[in-house]
Amino acid sequence: MNNPQLKHLHSVNHTNGVINSVVTNVLHDKRSKRSIFLKWLRKLHGWIGLWGAALGLLFGVTGILQNHRTILKIPAAQAQETMLQLPLPMPAPADAQALANWLQHELAFDRVATKVRSEPQKTVAWGDKSMKQPAHWSAVFSSPSVNFQAEYWLGNNFVSVKRSDNNIFASLNSLHKGNGVGIGWILLADTVAGSIIFLSLTGVLLWSLLNRRRMIGAGIGLTSLAIGIALAWQAM
Structure with missing residues (x-):
């Protein structure tokens, strides 16, 4: 080990080994934190979805009935x-x-x-x-x-x-529109609306973190948003 070149080579290899070890540890920590975050986000996404599932079904069915009550003349809601x-x-x-x-x-x-x-x-x-x-x-x-x-x-x-x-369908429509309900039902419906917003945001976030083609996903999301706004504007 008296050769200076050998000493220098040994020192360089040792330094590279330390750097590689540090980089590996940093990457491992990042992956671990990302894995923990994804696991937590999936659980939260699932529980929020479970919370809004029952009332989401109610609002979905009554929303369809209200959307088509004029064109299809669905006689479900009667008084x-x-x-x-x-x-x-x-x-x-x-x-x-x-x-x-x-x-x-x-x-x-x-x-x-x-x-x-x-x-x-x-x-x-x-x-x-x-x-x-x-x-x-x-x-x-x-x-x-x-x-x-x-x-x-x-x-x-x-x-x-x-x-x-x-009748039952007209009563469900009243619940959907918030007619004749108390503050408790209004706050409950607000939590369902909030859960839908949260599910949309976390769904996009999960997709972008799990799928490498993030630009395609962003394009799909922006396109659907633009189409929705355009159709809503045309309907006004």
Whole structure:
């Protein structure tokens, strides 16, 4: 080992060995971290998908029914309507909100009115004459399964109420659109919408990490997004 060239060669080989070892360890750590991240992302993707599966099925089926209710005229969602007249109490309600409160008790409805309107007296055209139209009060009570629409013209001694009883498909459509539901259902539906967004993002991320042809995937994703925006714009 007294030869300087041999000493230099031994030193270079030792240095290269150390560098190769460090590079190998770094690559191993990166692969290990990437593997752990992918495993965690797959599990999270699966659990979020399981959470939104049941309600996603509900929103998917009712969405199809709503999309094709005009063209295909699917008669799935139906409502049975009945009319009645309720005599006013004495003394009569003082305003539209008081009328809505009385109707809620009289109809034994467990929810407050979703819409209360009060239109003042006004002059309207009647042929070649003008007539005074009395004030008009209205109130709407809604739930996924039943709806009440009440109308009262000031001066009458009764209130006209139209009741609509929804079948199962109409009730599901009401849930889909959020008609007559409480804050709990709205927040639950928001979590489903959030899970769909999360599944879309994690799905693209998983595909890009597991597939080397990332540019093709990015092109497909951007193309589908552009087509969706164009179709939505055309439908408006």
